[in-house]
Amino acid sequence: MLKAAAKNNLRTKLDKNASSKPAFVGALASGLNRRAFLQQSSIALLAGNLFACKPTSPTSESASNSPQKIASHAQHFSFNKQQKLTLDQVQMQLFPADGDGPSAQDINALDYLQWALTDRDNAADGDDEYIVKGIGWLDGLSEQTQGAVFIKLEQQKQHQILERISQSSAGENWLSLLIYYLIEALVFDPFYGGNTNQIGWQWLQHQPGFPRPDVRTHYRHLT
């Protein structure tokens, strides 16, 4: 249903069937800031304004005040194996292989996320720490209520756990942040690692602008 919501937002096309499942639309909207409405206007606007709509994690205030983080350039960051397994399954819950467009794996969302978290500004926002912390909360709740960590649960139980954490503001923020990076992986130029073979653009019937980015103009390299 997230995919349906994302697709509706991105293509400015409302699918009447999908709009009867508003759970994630609500989570998406309330997790975004006051300029989030821009996102719903068009994909071009979304691409231009996605950064304005980024959900903020509670840690971002203190993190962005950290001189070390402000001063440093690309961060070194990677998930461990367990974290990867968990995030992969959460992403697949949020963006499943449901026959309607690409799944999270199809758009290489996990690798994209790991790369995006090495961005200086994203690191300064504390996103890497927040996402890792959220895995701990998720597994904690999962063990407490289901007796096993998230990845050991069957899909339906996983879905229930995610619905449950979305009821708290911290959980909703965590999901919103993952959704934010999923959408980046869906719509950004394949050059940056997501949107494999333009599969996201094809699904959204989006024509990119040109000239497209290349090695010389890569935003982390242009000097």
Add this chain to the structure above:
Amino acid sequence: MNNTQEYDCCIVGSGAGAGPVAYELSKAGYKVVILEKGKWYKEKDFRKDDLLSRHSVFRSKFSEERHVLEEPDGEGWSSDTTSEFWGGNIVGGASNFMSAYFHRLKPEDYRLLSTFGPIDGANQVDWPIRYDDMEPYYRKVEEIVGVSGKIVEHPFLEPRSTPDYPFPPTNEHPISSWFDKTCNQMGLHPLPMARGVLSKPFNGRASCQYSGYCGSYGCASGAKASSRASLLDQAMTTGNLEIKTESKVYRLNSNSQGNVESVEFYDKHKQSQQIRAKIFVVACYSIESARLLLSSPGEKHPDGLGNRYQQIGKNLHCCAGGTGHGLFEFSDFTPQQADQVESPGTFFNQSVAGLVFYRRQASLR
């Protein structure tokens, strides 16, 4: 290390405010220097890149130019660090990334107080200049930077000394006609937006290639009338303009008469440098210009340069904008309409004439 050369004019900043000054003075034979904190990127460096806004090279730094946004939060005032009001850290400034709507102000805009009356709590005043004083300059700007558009007669059309814009309008998206039709039904006056986007090649700049992602993105063809593409590139051909990049001004020094004599800035090696000039122009964005003036007190300017009336930093106006949106049910479209909606490339470029007057007259149906 001090630069002993004295310029006729030193301009702080290189964007929409600085470009016209540099253009005019260098063409008139004066020796001009621009101090720009960003680097100098050209058409070949711009890509329609979703990650443009993360390009740290185009951005300011929190550590050097922290902006704090205070807003009423119900109990008092919030205080948050923000990057929302940073422009473009680049030669040509934020004009590289503008959507380039080139409306002229209306005659009434110069005398809002006397036309519409006072507003409680506001400190409005009429401008000391009128539209008629400015009209020749609007015309000049439209001709020099290359504004595309089409004059449509309507009740709120400002007096103009030319029959039309110097360039025909950019190509319209097919659904613009839907907008026109609805506006006409409502008794509104739709018209093509005047754009600082070339619809024909001009002065070595290519015309618009309708390549998508215009506003917020640097223009790879040169069609967008940024200060850099439309003014500074021309001014450089005179040999009278020098642009010092990666030069961040931090203080203007005034003498005992109160006149500014020199400017101090950090060069790309973070070394402090000084430049002397006969005239200084501060044009480095509304917020940063105010910051620089307030950071430059002198014997005759104890509260900051030019701040005798305590107005520096007040009533600031950045680039304002608003958005609205509506949703169409895609399934309601005919196949022809669906094709029109999905047509890529061209602009939806329509505007409504004189909305402020409609509102004042409460005549919107």
